[in-house]
Amino acid sequence: MKNETAVAFTGVTRHFGPVRAVDGIDLTIRRGETVALLGRNGAGKSTTIGLLLGLDEPDGGEVRLFGDTPARAVAAGRTGAMLQDGRPVPRVTVRELVTFVARTYPEPLPVAEALALAGLTELAGRRVDRLSGGQVQRVRFAVALAGNPELIVLDEPTAALDVEAREAFWDSMRGYARRGNTVLFSTHYLEEADAHADRIVVIDSGRVLADGTGEELKRAAGGSLVAFDLAGGPSEGLDLLPGVTSLEIRGDRARLHTDDSDATVRALAERDAIRGLEVAPVSLNDAFLALTARAPGAHTRPLETTR
């Protein structure tokens, strides 16, 4: 029977001195899924990816790719990756580089197809170290998919790309995912995670804070946002109103996260606190901030403020 799990992290930890870069991550990615690893800079995304690819060993826990160790899955040609760091390889052409990488894999894509998928057909004869930043990024993508791997891992693939190049990149990525491949990409852009992934895994301080679709994350963070002008009125007790999950005061305006906006609005009406009342679904950005603020160790940046 075919193993349906592409990636499995079980209680994985990785410490660098006192820094817990990865602090107990459990994560399962099924075959064919496109998953975004969403977090701020320094949240542990790149360390997680390094562990996944076997570039680094965990201090605790276990990483499995297709039921095997990362090293063996990599040696079997089941993964391809686009790493974040690094300059382009000097003195090779795009075609030479992609051809070489493809031939290290057992069942690669035809080189012309890999180049076309990454939008590099026109640039195939150019030297990699003489391309623009956006073009180099496309070369990295071509290198990741040249071997036709089942799992492709992209570490911040759109960093340093302009809007147009970014759109083109996501088109290519979707083209690759549509062939039934598994894609894991990391990003700190919420919109990208929401628009291009089936599932978003939010990580912060080396832990998984939330895992689900964009909609699920918004719901988990409190489905709606109810805002109104305090107009000098008291803010005490607002966080105890029905449905309210968290409270935020910005100047004279109170913003209530609520999972039952009807009940919250009714209660506000009873307190006659409805000046400038506004009810809106929570944005993914709000959801992200709410999730990361609740994380252990994040007490220094609470969303709730009372003045």
Add this chain to the structure above:
Amino acid sequence: MITEYVRLEVRRTLRDTGFAIGTVAVPVMMYLLFTNLGGQNEEAWRTASMVGMAAYGALGAALSVGPGVAEDKSSGWLRQLRITPMTPRQVVTGRALTGSVVVLPAIVGVLLAGGLVNGVHLAAWQWAAVSLTLWLGSLPFTLLGIGNGYRLTAQTTGVVNIACNLGLAVLGGLWFPVSLFPGWLRSLSAYTPTNRFAELGVSIADGHAPAAAALAVVAVWAALFGAYATVSYRRSAKTA
């Protein structure tokens, strides 16, 4: 898989203009200069210097693997190679093979200058045997280069490389005959890998088999540099 890798790395090396000038043009020019100045142009010196300068070119080309590896380490290319199905052992082997391919232009270049410009006369088998000996004998220096590349940063590799290159070349008598050295330096020179490396080639050009001592010294250095390369590689694999 390794063949593909070697092909790619050889291309990258040969496209480096600095490499072509430093390891082919410079030894050829030095050879022509040293053998046509100051009346030192008897046949024996032209032949010995030809072998010495070919050895010097091969030394430079073999050591140049070091900065190449260091550059690949800092540019992230080695990390990228680690996530291809190539095993680390294949990558290192490929690098060593690359070193043994890129020494050829230097050896061929100087031997051609000797045969065509300086009129060095050797039998066909001698030309072949000298080329082959210089080619195989450059292996210890490739291993030294690989060791430097994995152990050191890109900048320090460059400096250490030049130090190894000039030190081993001069001390080993590749530039000037050791007969010009004071006695103590001459005896020291006999233990250098470069001196014995050239000696292998010179004895063949003179028409007799290389001395066992020369073979032994080169073999010991090959083992030492091989161990150095292995240790450096293992250490860098842990940190990179």
